[in-house]
Amino acid sequence: METQSTPPHRLAALARLRDAKLRPTKQRLALAKLLFEPGDHHVTAEILFEQAQAAGVKVSLATVYNTLHQFTTAGLLREVVVNSACTYFDTNITGHHHFFFEDSGELIDIDGANVDIRGLPKAPDGARISRVDVIIRLSGQE
Amino acid sequence: METQSTPPHRLAALARLRDAKLRPTKQRLALAKLLFEPGDHHVTAEILFEQAQAAGVKVSLATVYNTLHQFTTAGLLREVVVNSACTYFDTNITGHHHFFFEDSGELIDIDGANVDIRGLPKAPDGARISRVDVIIRLSGQE
C-alpha cells in the first residue's frame, strides 16, 4: 500500500493557513479552497456562505464572517468598498482597480500595472498612504 | 419703515430648493442652510442631525435622511462611499477625489482638475461611466 499523498490543492490551502498562523480547521480549509482555487474573484459573506452550502460544507455564517476577516488581516484577501450595503472581499491582492456595475453589483478587475495617476497632491503631513483605490462606476444604460 | 429684504443666504437656500422643485419647508430650508452656507464639506446623516439640534432646528432623523437623498437626487449633493459603516454626503459636487483618514473617518477633497489618470481600459461594451472615484486611504501611523 502506497503512502496516501495530500492532494496539491489541499496542500496549497494548508500552506496558506500555516503561513498565516491560522489553525487548519475543516471550515477554514474548505473556505480557503472555495476562495483560492477558482482564481481571482470577488465575494460577499452571503455568496461564500451559499457556495459552501452548495459544496456540502457544514459551516455557519458567523464562521464565514470570522474567516473572511481573519484572511483579510492575514493579507490573503482584500476588502473592496463600493457601496454601503454589503462588503466585498477580493482574492486578488495585487495592486489593482475596479469597474463596478452599479446595477448588478458585479466587480471587474483593472490591472494596476498599466494605470498611472498624475497630479495627486502628496499625503497630508504625518499620514501614510495605505492604498489608492480607483473605482469606475458603470450605469447599465448604453 | 423700510421693506424687510430677505437675507441673501435664505435667498440662496430658497433658490436651490426652487430649482430642485422641492417645497421650501422649514426643515429643508434649515438643513440647506446648514449644508450649503459653510462651504464644501462632508457629513453623515447623524452629523447633520446633531448640527440641526445644536442649531435649535426641530427636525427628525427620518427627515434628515429623506432630505439628504432628495438633495442628492436633485444634484445638490453627492454620495461618497468610503466604508460600509456609514454614508457620507458631499456638498462639493464638482469632479474631485478624496483623502480618507481611516482612523478618524475624516475626508479631504482633492481637486479633480489637476488629476490625470492614464492607462485605464475602456468601459465594457454597453456600459456608461457614471463616475470615476479615486480614494487615497491614509493610516494614522507616520
Add this chain to the structure above:
DNA sequence: CAACAGTTTAGAATGGTTTTAATTTGTGAA
C-alpha cells in the same frame, strides 16, 4: 378660507454584521 398633495414624524421594521456564551475541535505534552 377649503381642499389636497406633499411633507414630516415617531416608532417599527429591516438586514448585514457582530457579539455572546456554550460546545466542539485541534494541538502539544505526557
Add this chain to the structure above:
DNA sequence: TTCACAAATTAAAACCATTCTAAACTGTTG
C-alpha cells in the same frame, strides 16, 4: 494514545445605520 487547554465554531441574540409605515401636519393653489 490520552489529557488538558487554548482556539475555533455555532445558534441565537444583539447591534445599528438606514428605511418603512401610516398618521398628523403644512405649503400651495384657487
